[in-house]
Amino acid sequence: MNDKFRFLVVDDNKIDQLVTRQLLKIKLGVTEVNQAGNGVEALEWIKVNSEVPDAREVIILLDIKMPEMDGFGFLEAFEELDGKLKDTIKIIMVSSTLDPIDIERAECHKQVKKLLTKPLPITELADYLASL
């Protein structure tokens, strides 16, 4: 896992960040988990890290409800990024939402590879990563 993927957890909830980080660590042995508190911070992270060459794919675990820039705001800004850069990044939405509009928006978005419900279903994520 560590040599194939880099993880970025975008979530404003400190507890959920901790849970995701720990689950990735315990179940998948991922040691490097990056964190962003909202969409703006996530974009910042992408900008900074795209300058450093790295062969690994980036997996973004994106929450929907966040202050300043929410998950959909981030997706909109993400679309504006360079095509090559986008190819190295896979976005998975992780949310506890029950709002059918949010769910449909997430499922229909072409940049969203998967929609998972909190708490992070780690085996489902592992299966998906294995299929890549």
Added chain:
Amino acid sequence: MPRSYLNTFNKLTQRHVISFVLFVFLCSSILIVTNYYTLKTVSAVRAYINGESQYSKGEKEAARNLIMYINTEEPEYWNKFQQALQVPLSDSIVRVELTKNGDVAVIKRALIAGQSHEEDLEGMIWLFHTFNKVSFMKNAINTWQEADILIGLKRQLGDRVHQLISKQEMTEEQRKEIIASINANTTELTLKEKDFSGNLGTAARAINTYLFYFNFLMTIIIIGIASTYAISMIKKLKNQNEILMNTNNELDKFVYSASHDLRAPITSLKGLIEIAKEETDPEIIQQYLYLMKESLNKQDEFIREIIDFSRNKRKEIVRQPVNLSKTIDQVIRHHCYMPNANNINITKDILLETIPSDPLRIEIILNNLISNAIKYSDEKKERMTIHIKTYLENHSAIMEIADNGVGIKKENLSSIFQMFYVTQNSNKGTGLGLYIVQETVAKLQGSILVESELHKGTKFTLQIPLLL
């Protein structure tokens, strides 16, 4: 929310319906009254014209019989002459009596003798009295008077003829002269009669034309107002419908947001349990337990806020003396288990102790504001403070809650009272607290003011009118 929209809508509609109905009623009344009087006038005018034709007939018949009498000297014609002349003579009495406002019974009798129809009598009397100063009627009356003088002349001629014939003294020359006089008199009378009818006929036609235009105008006004009203009502309905749909959408959003916020702590808890199962270090497990409690506290707080929200919405205002000092102490005690609560120096300056207000709502407001002041305290400050002050100003209770906490960014200040709005450092907030404060303050018809500077602190100033 939808209920209050509907209430204002109904009030508005009711007021509009009443004024609209009143207006249509007024227009219709004017229309009916005008038509009634106009038709009354026109029918009386027609009755006078009809009277004139009887007058004319009588006068001409009298002239014819008088000439016959002169030529044949048969007393039968003398009788017929007198009889025929009765019609214009009666009319003459009518005019004189009407002019001096005489006895109605006398006038009516004279009118019937003048061959007017019984049903027309009232109208004719009314027309004379109402319009005798108006030009068309005034002219007609003058002509009538002139004609009556000629009738008097005709009668004198008759008397002279009768005298001469009775005494068998009439010469051929006299005969010719008198017949010429009779003919001249008749010709002159005919002119007067034409004049009279012409005057009244013109007036009747003019009145008819005006009535037509008036009816046309009133009908247009009524139709115009009715259509304007209908259009405005349709527009209003559309607007209200839109507002209702928006409210519905808002309600949907509220339900999803609320359910998300209710679920979020549960999913956090489930996650914590998941990672705790794999953890062996008791110290870290202790940490997880602490986080679990934090999650549950947050959910608890959210549920309490939802209940406050609905209580404020549904419950009527209860007027009671509220002891501000006691309420504040109680609220502070309530929050003593919050992180940092015991490290904050809370001072009070109670210049207004008890106010007549709604205890539940005052508690909801103070609870939220004091809880925020504790929640957003700034740990970096050497001495964390909250200062609460109450005083009276212009029949209102003023309450200030000032802290030296983390403060609010300028660009966020305008949004903090919005539903579900949370700021960056808000793992702590539900986005409901200040919304509820604002709604509750509004219910008490008060106002709330916020001043804040990032990293310096925040001050909320409440103005609550006393419920006297």
